[in-house]
Amino acid sequence: MQKGKGRTSRIRRRKLCRSSESRGVNESHKSEFIELRKWLKARKFQDSNLAPACFPGTGRGLMSQTSLQEGQMIISLPESCLLTTDTVIRSYLGAYITKWKPPPSPLLALCTFLVSEKHAGDRSLWKPYLEILPKAYTCPVCLEPEVVNLLPQSLKAKAEEQRAHVQEFFASSRDFFSSLQPLFAEAVDSIFSYSALLWAWCTVNTRAVYLRPRHRECLSAELDTCALAPYLDLLNHSPHVQVKAAFNEETHSYEIRTTSRWRRHEEVFICYGPHDNQRLFLEYGFVSVHNPHACVYVSREILVKYLPSTDKQMDKKISILKDHGYIENLTFGWDGPSWRLLTALKLLCLEAEKFTCWKKVLLGEVISDTNEKTSLDIAQKICYYFIEETNAVLQKVSHMKDEKETLINQLTLVESLWTEELKILRASAETLHSLQTAFT
Numbered sequence: 161m162q163k164g165k166g167r168t169s170r171i172r173r174r175k176l177c178r179s180s181e182s183r184g185v186n187e188s189h190k191s192e193f194i195e196l197r198k199w200l201k202a203r204k205f206q207d208s209n210l211a212p213a214c215f216p217g218t219g220r221g222l223m224s225q226t227s228l229q230e231g232q233m234i235i236s237l238p239e240s241c242l243l244t245t246d247t248v249i250r251s252y253l254g255a256y257i258t259k260w261k262p263p264p265s266p267l268l269a270l271c272t273f274l275v276s277e278k279h280a281g282d283r284s285l286w287k288p289y290l291e292i293l294p295k296a297y298t299c300p301v302c303l304e305p306e307v308v309n310l311l312p313q314s315l316k317a318k319a320e321e322q323r324a325h326v327q328e329f330f331a332s333s334r335d336f337f338s339s340l341q342p343l344f345a346e347a348v349d350s351i352f353s354y355s356a357l358l359w360a361w362c363t364v365n366t367r368a369v370y371l372r373p374r375h376r377e378c379l380s381a382e383l384d385t386c387a388l389a390p391y392l393d394l395l396n397h398s399p400h401v402q403v404k405a406a407f408n409e410e411t412h413s414y415e416i417r418t419t420s421r422w423r424r425h426e427e428v429f430i431c432y433g434p435h436d437n438q439r440l441f442l443e444y445g446f447v448s449v450h451n452p453h454a455c456v457y458v459s460r461e462i463l464v465k466y467l468p469s470t471d472k473q474m475d476k477k478i479s480i481l482k483d484h485g486y487i488e489n490l491t492f493g494w495d496g497p498s499w500r501l502l503t504a505l506k507l508l509c510l511e512a513e514k515f516t517c518w519k520k521v522l523l524g525e526v527i528s529d530t531n532e533k534t535s536l537d538i539a540q541k542i543c544y545y546f547i548e549e550t551n552a553v554l555q556k557v558s559h560m561k562d563e564k565e566t567l568i569n570q571l572t573l574v575e576s577l578w579t580e581e582l583k584i585l586r587a588s589a590e591t592l593h594s595l596q597t598a599f600t
Contacts, residue, residue: 184213184223184427192291199288200391203240210235212394215427217449221396228422234403235392239412243286243388244371245379248273256340258378266376266384268333270368271360272352276343278359279351289390297362298445298573301326307570310557312581314457315438322442330357366444367393369414371407389414397444398429399451405430437580447576455491456546456581456588458501463490466541467508473515477508480518492546494584496591497539499524505535533599540592543585550582 187193188211200207213223228234248269249257253276257264264272277284284290300308300319308319337352344351368386375384387407392414402419422428432440437447437454448454460478467474481487481504490501497505507521509531517527526532557575561568 183425184215184221186223187212187214187220192288195288196292196391200241204238205241205391207235207391209233210428213427215396218396218427220394221427221429222394224422224424224426224428227424228418228428230419230421231417234416234418234428235395236408236411236413236415237389237392239407239414241390242414243270243273243289243390244386245269245374245376245384249376249378252343253340256343260336260339263378263380264333264336265380265382266386267361267364267382268329268336269379270364270386270388271357272333272337272340274360274363275352275356276340278356279344289388292390292394293363293367297359297366298570299362299366300442300445302358302362302445303570304567306560307567307574310553310560310571310574311441311577312438312457313459315442315577318438318442326358326361327354329361330354333357362445364388369393369405371414387414392416395428395430397432397440397446397448399431399434399448399453401429401431403430437577441573441577445573447573447580449576449580451580452494454580454584455493455498456584458490458492458542460487462542462545463487463504464508465545466538473510473512474508477510477515477518481507484522486522492543492584492588494587496588496595497543502535502539505538506531509534509538529599533596536592536596536599540589540596543589543592547582547585547589550578550585554578554582 188197190212193212209225209228210222211225213221215221215223245266248254251273253269253273257269274290277286278290281287296302299322300311300315301322303319308316308323311319334349334352337348340352341348364386367388369389369392371385371387373383373385375381395416404417404419405415407414416430418428432444434453435443437451438457440446440448440451464474464478471477478487486500486504486507489498490504491498492501503521503524506527507518510518510521510527511531514527514531517525521527554575557571557578561571561575564571
C-alpha cells in the first residue's frame, strides 16, 4: 500500500484538519501582550495556564498552555489588578467624586476613569490594559441606524431603549465632567465626548465581572458590583461550558475554576450566562452559533395574526393571558414551539362552548383533539410566516453588503443573528410537522 493512503492516515489527516480549524495562533509575542504581562507581574499576577491567541470564529481569546482538568483553577487575578470604584476613588478623580452632589453613580465613576486614562496615553498607569481593549464595539448602541432597523422587532425596540439610555447617561453627566476641568489642559468637552463615553460604557457593560455589592458614601445608591479584570476578560463565551467564578475574600483574588476539561492549545471558554442570542447581541455585541438557549420571540401581534377576527371572546382571552403572564416570552426553540407558546395558542383557540375550561388549559390539561390540532396549525402558520420574513431580511442584508462596504462588519453580524434564527425556525417546523401527524 502506498504510504499515506491507508485508513490510519486518513483518520490522522481528519484529526489534523479538525484541530487546525479550532487551533489558535499564539499572540504572546506581540508587544501589547508582552507589556501587559510585565504590568500584571508587577501586580503579583503569575499565570502558566493560558496564553493570548487568535482563533477562527471567535477572534482573540485565551489558549490553554497545558491540559486543564475538571475543577482546576484556570486563572486567579489578584485584587491589585482589578479596576474598581475603589481604584477610581484612590486616584486623582477621588476628590472631585467625593465633593460632587448628587453623588455620581459607580458606573459613571468607572467610565470617567476609563476616558481620562485613555486620554492620558503614555502617562497612564493603566496603559498596558487600555492597549488591549477593543477600539470599537458592536453592541446595537454602536451600530448605524439603518443596521439597527434590520434587527428583529423585539431586539430593535431594546436596542433603541439602550441608545436612549446611553444618551441620557451622557447628557446627565456633562456637568460632572465640567467640574473636572482643572485636571486637564484641553477643554473637557473634547475629552469627554459622546463617542468617548460610549466606548467606556461599552467597555464596562461587555467586560466587567461581578463583585459582591458594596456601598461608598461618595457614590450613589446604585449597586456597585462591577470590576474590570485585565487579561481575564480575554476569555470568550461559550454556552456549552460551565465555570465557577467569584472573588475569593481569603486570597483577595478573582478566581475561575472550570468544570470542563481542556486539551493543550485549545481555546478556553467561560459562560456569561444562559443567554439567548438576542440578549448576547444586545449586551455583548456577538452571536453564539448553535446556542442551545437561542430562540425566536413571538409578539402579541403575531400571536393573534392567524386567529379568526370574528371571535367575540378574543379580548377576554388576551386579558386572561396577560393576567397570568402568558403574553410575554413566547418562543420557538430548537425543539419546537415552547410550552408557553402552545399553551397561549390553546387558550386562544378555545371554542365558545369550551371557554369555561381556560383554567384547565393553563394547567396543561388537554381539552379536545380539535383544540390541540387547531393550536398546532396556528403555530405552524406563525412559524412559516417567520421563515418567510427571515429569508426576506437575509436577502435584504445580502444586497446591502454588496452596496455598503463600510457597513459590512455590522451587516455580517446581523446576518449571523438571522441565520441562527432561521435554523431554529426550520427545526421548529419539522417538530410541528411531526406533532401534527398524530392528528391525521
